[in-house]
Amino acid sequence: MQVRSADILKVVRQIVFRGLFAVLAVTVLFGFIPSNGEAAEYKLDDFVILVDDQLIIKGAADVNAYTGAGRRTDLGSRNYAEIGGKARCRIPVGAPTLADVAVIAPNIRLGNFAAVSHIIYDAATGSYADVATAGRIGPDLLESDMGNNSLNDTGIKDLPAFPAFPGTIIPGIVDVVIPSAGSQVVPPGAYRDLLVGFKGKVYLQSGVYTFRRIIFYPSGEYNVFFENNTEVRVKEFVTFSEYGNVNPTMATDVVLYVEGSDGTYGGDNKNPKGVYGEPVAFYYAGDGHFCLCFVYVPNGTIGLRGKSQPPHTTQWFGLSFLEVSTLRISLNQSTEICYIRPGIECACITDFILNSDGTLQVKGVNFSEETVERLAIFTPDAALIAGGVTSGNTGSDQLHSSLDFISLDRFDTQNDVVGALNAAGYTTGAEFLLGIIYPIDLKTGNVGGYCIFTDKKLVLP
Structure with missing residues (x-):
C-alpha cells in the first residue's frame, strides 16, 4: 500500500496470522476509506x-x-x-x-x-x-488528470491492482463430457476438458476445479449450476455459447480464472476474434443468465455479446474487454466481493469504543461477514500460536451473527460484552485484548487465521 500525507494514518501494533504465515507484533500503516473532505482514491x-x-x-x-x-x-x-x-x-x-x-x-x-x-x-x-x-x-x-480528479486526489494515476491469480494452472488428464440433454454432478478436482452439449446440465460443488478448456457448444439452453464457494481455474480458454445460463441460482462466492491468452490452440478455439485478431480467451454469447462474483483473464480478451436476461452481475478483470454486437448486453456490479483487497491482507482492528451499555463500537479495515468469523476476547497473557487459535480464552467471544456490520471499517456488538465478561468471573480493572478470527476457507478447508489488536486494552469498568 502506498502511503500519502493526505491519508488519515494510524500506527497499529498487531499480531497477525494469515493461514500458516505469521507476522509478530508488526507495525502496520493503514490508509482509511475516505469520508467527505478526506483523500479520495480509486478502489x-x-x-x-x-x-x-x-x-x-x-x-x-x-x-x-x-x-x-x-x-x-x-x-x-x-x-x-x-x-x-x-x-x-x-x-x-x-x-x-x-x-x-x-x-x-x-x-x-x-x-x-x-x-x-x-x-x-x-x-x-x-x-x-x-x-x-x-x-x-x-x-x-x-x-483530464487521472491523479487529481473527483474520484482520486492522491496524485497517483495508477488504477487498482487486480486480485491475486492462483499461479500456474495444471489441468488433469480426464475429460468431463456431458452429451446433449445430459446432466452430471462433477466433484471438485483436476480435469482436462469440460465439454457440454445442447441442453446439457452440469453441477459444480463447493471447492476448486481445474480444467484445460471449458466448451459449452453448440448453442442451446444449457445450464451450469454452482454451490456457494466454488473456484474454477482454466488453463487455455472458455466458450459459453448462446442461450445458456451460468449460475442461474446465483450461488455466492463463485469465481472464474482463465490463464490463457487469445489464440487458436490448433484451431480448437472457435471464439470470435479479440482486439488483436486472435480468438478470445473467454467468450459468452449471451441470451441467458450470467452471475459470477468475478471473472479474471489476465493474459487475454473477455468477449461478450448477446442479450442479458437478466443483466450480467459480475466484475470483469483482464487484459482486454471487447463487445461489438448489436445485441444489447446489460451489466450490473457484482453484489459481493470475493477477493482480498490489494494492500489489505486481512480484517484487523484499529480502534474501539466501549459504550455505556457494555457494547462495543469496533473500527478497523476489511470488515464483513465474509472476513470476520468472530470478535475474540483474550487475556493479555493468552498463548497465541500461529495457525492454532480459533477463539479467545475468556469464553466471551462475539460471533459474527451477533455483530452489526455498519461499513467496511466498523461493526458494533449487539450484546453487552462487559456483562458477558462479568458473568465469566472477571471484575473491575481486568484487562483484555480484542482480536478478529477469520472464517475457515471453504475451498481449501484451511483455518483462516487471526489478527490481534495490541495497541489498546479493554478495561472493565
Whole structure:
C-alpha cells in the first residue's frame, strides 16, 4: 500500500496470522476509506470492468449504476478505452444526468451513439478524442488528470491492482463430457476438458476445479449450476455459447480464472476474434443468465455479446474487454466481493469504543461477514500460536451473527460484552485484548487465521 500525507494514518501494533504465515507484533500503516473532505482514491471494489490494455464497447450496451451502499460501477483501463460506434452505449443507463459511473483510462475515444456521464483521461500522458458524428450524449463531467480528479486526489494515476491469480494452472488428464440433454454432478478436482452439449446440465460443488478448456457448444439452453464457494481455474480458454445460463441460482462466492491468452490452440478455439485478431480467451454469447462474483483473464480478451436476461452481475478483470454486437448486453456490479483487497491482507482492528451499555463500537479495515468469523476476547497473557487459535480464552467471544456490520471499517456488538465478561468471573480493572478470527476457507478447508489488536486494552469498568 502506498502511503500519502493526505491519508488519515494510524500506527497499529498487531499480531497477525494469515493461514500458516505469521507476522509478530508488526507495525502496520493503514490508509482509511475516505469520508467527505478526506483523500479520495480509486478502489478495485468500484470497477465493474478493469483491464490492462483495451476496453472496447462499440455495440449495444447498458451499464447500470450500483444501487447498494459504498461502491460504484466504473469502467477502467490502464491504456485505452473506446465507447460507441455501432449502437447506443449507455454508461450508465440515464447518462448523462446520472454521474455515478465513470470511464477511466489514459486514452479515451468516444464514437457514435456513446451516452456517457463521466470521463477521466490523462492529458499529460494520453489523449481524449470525440469522433462521433451521430447520437453522442455527454459527458456531463470531463476530467483530464487521472491523479487529481473527483474520484482520486492522491496524485497517483495508477488504477487498482487486480486480485491475486492462483499461479500456474495444471489441468488433469480426464475429460468431463456431458452429451446433449445430459446432466452430471462433477466433484471438485483436476480435469482436462469440460465439454457440454445442447441442453446439457452440469453441477459444480463447493471447492476448486481445474480444467484445460471449458466448451459449452453448440448453442442451446444449457445450464451450469454452482454451490456457494466454488473456484474454477482454466488453463487455455472458455466458450459459453448462446442461450445458456451460468449460475442461474446465483450461488455466492463463485469465481472464474482463465490463464490463457487469445489464440487458436490448433484451431480448437472457435471464439470470435479479440482486439488483436486472435480468438478470445473467454467468450459468452449471451441470451441467458450470467452471475459470477468475478471473472479474471489476465493474459487475454473477455468477449461478450448477446442479450442479458437478466443483466450480467459480475466484475470483469483482464487484459482486454471487447463487445461489438448489436445485441444489447446489460451489466450490473457484482453484489459481493470475493477477493482480498490489494494492500489489505486481512480484517484487523484499529480502534474501539466501549459504550455505556457494555457494547462495543469496533473500527478497523476489511470488515464483513465474509472476513470476520468472530470478535475474540483474550487475556493479555493468552498463548497465541500461529495457525492454532480459533477463539479467545475468556469464553466471551462475539460471533459474527451477533455483530452489526455498519461499513467496511466498523461493526458494533449487539450484546453487552462487559456483562458477558462479568458473568465469566472477571471484575473491575481486568484487562483484555480484542482480536478478529477469520472464517475457515471453504475451498481449501484451511483455518483462516487471526489478527490481534495490541495497541489498546479493554478495561472493565
